[in-house]
Each structure stands twice: as structure tokens, then as C-alpha cells.
Amino acid sequence: MTYELHYWPTIPGRGEFVRLALEAAGAVYVDIARGDPGAGQGLPAMQKMMQDRHQPHPPFAPPILKDGALLIGQTATILQHLGPTLKLVGRSDAARVWTQQIQLTIADMVTEAHDTHHPVAGSLTYEDQQPEALRRASAFCRERLPKFLQWFETIITRNPAGSRHLVGGKLSYADLSLFQLVEGLRYAFPRATQAVLVATPGVVALHGRVAALPRVKAYLRSERRIPFNQEGIFRQYPALDIV
Amino acid sequence: MTYELHYWPTIPGRGEFVRLALEAAGAVYVDIARGDPGAGQGLPAMQKMMQDRHQPHPPFAPPILKDGALLIGQTATILQHLGPTLKLVGRSDAARVWTQQIQLTIADMVTEAHDTHHPVAGSLTYEDQQPEALRRASAFCRERLPKFLQWFETIITRNPAGSRHLVGGKLSYADLSLFQLVEGLRYAFPRATQAVLVATPGVVALHGRVAALPRVKAYLRSERRIPFNQEGIFRQYPALDIV
Structure with a gap:
């Protein structure tokens, strides 16, 4: 099973929490928005999926995981879904x-x-x-x-x-x-x-x-690891680093 | 099984999302912090529970649900836990x-x-x-x-x-x-x-x-329903109601 991860291609953001789980488990996945638009990937592919008017479960925002027929949004929900399969959560x-x-x-x-x-x-x-x-x-x-x-x-x-x-x-x-x-x-x-x-x-x-x-x-x-930068959740503004 | 709900006693807040699920399902529960301190309930009982240094799963903040030996924090996690038992979520x-x-x-x-x-x-x-x-x-x-x-x-x-x-x-x-x-x-x-x-x-x-x-x-x-007021999540500040 190849997972599809859909997330903004230039920031770690919330997508990184999903990416880390997939990577730590050695799961096979495609990072769609960072792929080649010529091969049907890239940002246009993510946007097309998000704008699909026939999708009964349209996510509110990325990250989005496609697992077969399932389309899942919300980072914590994605991780909870992946947990048992990737053996990243206990059984009880x-x-x-x-x-x-x-x-x-x-x-x-x-x-x-x-x-x-x-x-x-x-x-x-x-x-x-x-x-x-x-x-x-x-x-x-x-x-x-x-x-x-x-x-x-x-x-x-x-x-x-x-x-x-x-x-x-x-x-x-x-x-x-x-x-x-x-x-x-x-x-x-x-x-x-x-x-x-x-x-x-x-x-x-x-x-x-x-x-x-x-x-x-x-x-x-x-x-595959995107460095932190000035566009994501965590940004380096020294004025905000207040001790 | 009697559930225990632990939440601030004077606001609907996030506790109300849990209360609504319990009420809609007709579940038996005790709203601990709104109970009688003389009967071991009330705010002191909630605070004592939150400060219990032997609790292996101390919640970060209320609402907190006690279901037998399980202590659960985070509104969405509580609802997800209650869902199947209260028949408030699908089976698939x-x-x-x-x-x-x-x-x-x-x-x-x-x-x-x-x-x-x-x-x-x-x-x-x-x-x-x-x-x-x-x-x-x-x-x-x-x-x-x-x-x-x-x-x-x-x-x-x-x-x-x-x-x-x-x-x-x-x-x-x-x-x-x-x-x-x-x-x-x-x-x-x-x-x-x-x-x-x-x-x-x-x-x-x-x-x-x-x-x-x-x-x-x-x-x-x-x-049992606590009216909205000026202490909770939703407050009536006309200046903030901007059209």
C-alpha cells in the first residue's frame, strides 16, 4: 500500500508530524505536492484534490493522507489512523x-x-x-x-x-x-x-x-526533510524569543 | 457505569461538548465540580484529582472524563472514547x-x-x-x-x-x-x-x-445546562461582532 501525503511543499508545518511517522516506520509514501507536475503530482495535484466537488469527505486543510479509498485530514486523526498499521501505538x-x-x-x-x-x-x-x-x-x-x-x-x-x-x-x-x-x-x-x-x-x-x-x-x-524556514509554524524572529 | 465529568463549574466551555453527548445519550454521569463539597465533590474534588501526584495519566486541562479506571482529557478524545458506547458514532x-x-x-x-x-x-x-x-x-x-x-x-x-x-x-x-x-x-x-x-x-x-x-x-x-456568560469561550462583546 502506497500512502499519499498531501501537504504544502515548501514548509515542514503540520505535514512534518505525518512525514515523521511514515519515515520512522519505513512506510512507502508519495509526497504528492513535492512531486513532478509532469507526472501528475506537484501542488496542482494537491489543489485539484482539495477542490474536487465530488469528494464526500473534503478536508478543511492540509495535511491530508490518502490511504486507498480513505481521505483523511487533521494531523492527529491521520496519526491515529496510521498508528496501528505502522506499529506506532500500543494495542490496548x-x-x-x-x-x-x-x-x-x-x-x-x-x-x-x-x-x-x-x-x-x-x-x-x-x-x-x-x-x-x-x-x-x-x-x-x-x-x-x-x-x-x-x-x-x-x-x-x-x-x-x-x-x-x-x-x-x-x-x-x-x-x-x-x-x-x-x-x-x-x-x-x-x-x-x-x-x-x-x-x-x-x-x-x-x-x-x-x-x-x-x-x-x-x-x-x-x-526529504524540509528545513525550518520563515514560512511555517516555527519561525526565527529573535524579537519573539523572550526570556 | 457512572461516568465522572470534571470541568469548571460556572462556564459551559469545552466541557459542554462532553455534557451534550452524555445528555443526548441518556448516560448516567456525575458533574463532579458542580457537586456538593460536603459529599466529596465540588471544585476541590476536581482540583485534588488534577493534582494527584500518583496519577500516571494526568490531563493537561479540563474537561476530564473518568470512566472506571480510565482518566481521559482533551474534548475530542473523550468524545471519541464515548462514541461507540453511547452509540454516537458509526461502526465503520x-x-x-x-x-x-x-x-x-x-x-x-x-x-x-x-x-x-x-x-x-x-x-x-x-x-x-x-x-x-x-x-x-x-x-x-x-x-x-x-x-x-x-x-x-x-x-x-x-x-x-x-x-x-x-x-x-x-x-x-x-x-x-x-x-x-x-x-x-x-x-x-x-x-x-x-x-x-x-x-x-x-x-x-x-x-x-x-x-x-x-x-x-x-x-x-x-x-444542568449552564448559560453562556462572560467567563467562557463564547462571550458577548458587541465590539467584537464585526460585519
């Missing part, structure tokens, strides 16, 4: 519920990190909302960033199966997403993030463990 | 994935609606961020509100089983949540919402159909 109901609960909390933090540079509207540029961004980033760095990272530290520390993973004793899609979250926070808010991470050694160790997984390591060095 | 994988995808899109809109009055920080009052709120509400009312509601209209219209529900031919937790979303939008942004709803008759009809369900109707008239 309790493990699945807990993994998804963590994933949605990661998603909440991702949205809040994004909104530091776009607190007014996604349709405006950062420069058009810079005063608001400064205020929001101050609250994010001082209140939200510690609160979220300390929660991740707490649940890692309390994991009855040990502190190598978020859920049970095996890698889950939530571990991969937490890795990406830490990557993004270190890129966007290097000083503020470091100030918190000194007190969350479990989060730092889990991040390092994910980075060292052979498939993840190979992927991170490949051209 | 496709129906379950689609229902959850819609729920997460409702959750995204709820967050954006909340952030109109708190675009800077939840720790500040509305008055402390009013200029930013005006700008964010303008973008929300003019761009996001139509985009989201038109998406709901599209998926209702395209439902192959007919336009009485969001998913298939039966009531799901997503229908109940869309009802609550429309209620909240009409309360917080009456003029802007009405301007969009004239073009989304499917959403209006579905809202009315949910309101008329016997159990929902009885619940809405009961004291």
Missing part, C-alpha cells in the same frame, strides 16, 4: 486513548507557537501584526512554554513502563511528534526553550533518542 | 475517522473563537488586550467564520446518506458539537454569524434538529 484501548490525548496537547502547543507570530490573522504578514506578536510571544515564552514542557516532563517521569517513551515501553507517534515540537521550539525560541529544557531532562533525552533512531536519523539527513 | 472505521476529523475542525474553530477575546494571553483580562481583540475579531468574523461554516455546509450537503447529519444517516457526537458551536457563535457574534448562516441552510437545519431531540430539548431547559 487505554494506550490508544492516552497517545491521542498527548497528541492533541502537542497540537494545542503547536497552534499556540504559530500564533506568536500570527496573533491577529493568518491572512496578514508578521510585519502587519508585530506589536501584537511581541505581547503574545511574551506570554507564550513565559507562561505557556514552561507549562506545556513541564507537563510532558511529568508524564514521561510518571510513565509506569519507564521514561524512555511517552506511552508504555515502545515508540509511538506521540514520541515522534514531541521530537518535532522540541525541534521547532529550539529553532523559533532558542533562548526561551533552553531556559525551560534545563529543567526537563526527560523531554531532552526523549528528543535525542528519537533523533538517533536509524530511520529517523537517515531521514533527517535526507533531502 | 471510515465513519469513525471522518467523525473525529470533523470534531477536530470544530475544536479548531472553538479555539479561534476564544482567541478573539484573548488574542494575547489567557492570563490577562479582555480589557488588557482589547485593541488586539478588535483586530483578531475582525479577521475571525470576516474570514474564518465564513470559511468554517461554509465547510460544514459543504460536508452536510455532500453527505451521501443525506443532509440530516454530518456523518452517515445517524446522530453523531459531531452533530451535537456543531449544535453547540452554532449556539456559541450566535451568542458571541450574533450579527456576523447570522450574515453567514443565511447562506448555510444545512447547518441551520442540523442545529435545529439537534435542539429538538427529546433528550437534548429537556436538557437545554434544565438547570
